[in-house]
Amino acid sequence: MDLLQRIQRWYTINCNGDWEHSYGLSVWHGISVQTLDNPGWMVSIDLKDTCLDASAVPYVLHERSTVNWFGYKVEKEKFEGVGGPENLTEILAYFLDTFIPENIDPSSTLEVYLPVLGYEEQIWLHAETRMISESKVEIVSISNPESTNAVMWRSDKELDLLAQSEISLADLQTEFAVGDRIEPYIFQADDNMLRTFLVSPAKK
Template identity: 65%
Template sequence: MDLLQRIQRWYTINCNGDWEHDYGISVWHGISVQTLDNPGWIVSIDLEDTCVKQADLPYVLHERNTTDWFGYKVENGKFEGVGGPENLSEILSYFLDTFLPAHIDPTCTLEIHLPVLGYENRLWLKAEAKMLSESVVEITAVADRQHSQSYEWGLDTDLDLLNELESSLSELQVDYVLGDNAEPYVFQSNDNMLRTFLVAPSKS
């Protein structure tokens, strides 16, 4: 997976219907990649409300020559990397391979949704997962499948399905167990854009 795909995964894994609205609304929030007039690059990545431990890092500069340089800092809940015209990949690589693994909070969990067998892309069981990398999470808790509030649905018509199944919810199954890893993606309902949530892929 190349660096751009991995940054896409970082963004995806944090999207939950709320975070992207709070931190993805302008070039100075979420993830921003811009050019400098040095020449060079500046990359800003919001860390607020993510599973990255809140920490301030003073500015560090690695200067090899006037066009080959790279620096970074973390302050006010934001990672900022800068570099020369050929150093964009080094900035992204540092964030993904060095900074992120060292600062993931092992006690932080994300809400994730597990596909219900036989009702894939229609019903999901709520669960919690901890972040292992920018792409991968580990399932740490699964909601009680006997309660209707433990589920999310796709279309409004799938809510009718959930209501029909209410007397047999305990019989519904998912393919995931505690300790399983997943590479989640964002689901957004076709008939209600406000229903956006992170889901684990179907194993079958």
């Protein structure tokens, strides 16, 4: 997976229906890549409400020449990397290969929904996970299907099918277990454009 795909995965894995939305003109959650006039690049990555939001790094500069240089800092819940005209890949590689693994908060969790056996791509069961890398999480707990908000569905049709069947919520099962590692993706329910959530692919 190349650097661009990996930074896309970092963005995707943090999208949960809330994080990716802006909260006013001065507050945003996301990634920006801009050019500098000296010349060079600046990469800003918002860390608020992620497993990296407790990080703080003073400015560090690696200057090899006037056109080959790389610097970074983390303050106010934002990673900022800068570099020369040929150093964009170095900025992204540092964030993905060094900064993320060194600064993941192991107590920070992400909500993920796991496919229910017999209802793959239709009904999912809530789980809590912790980040392992920019694209992978490890399951730390799986909700009781009878608990509040434990089940997510594609559309009301799936709920109607459950109601008409002899299967109760307590019977819903997933083949995943605590300790499994997965690469979730974004799913958007059919019946509500705002109901966006992370789901795990079915096991192969």
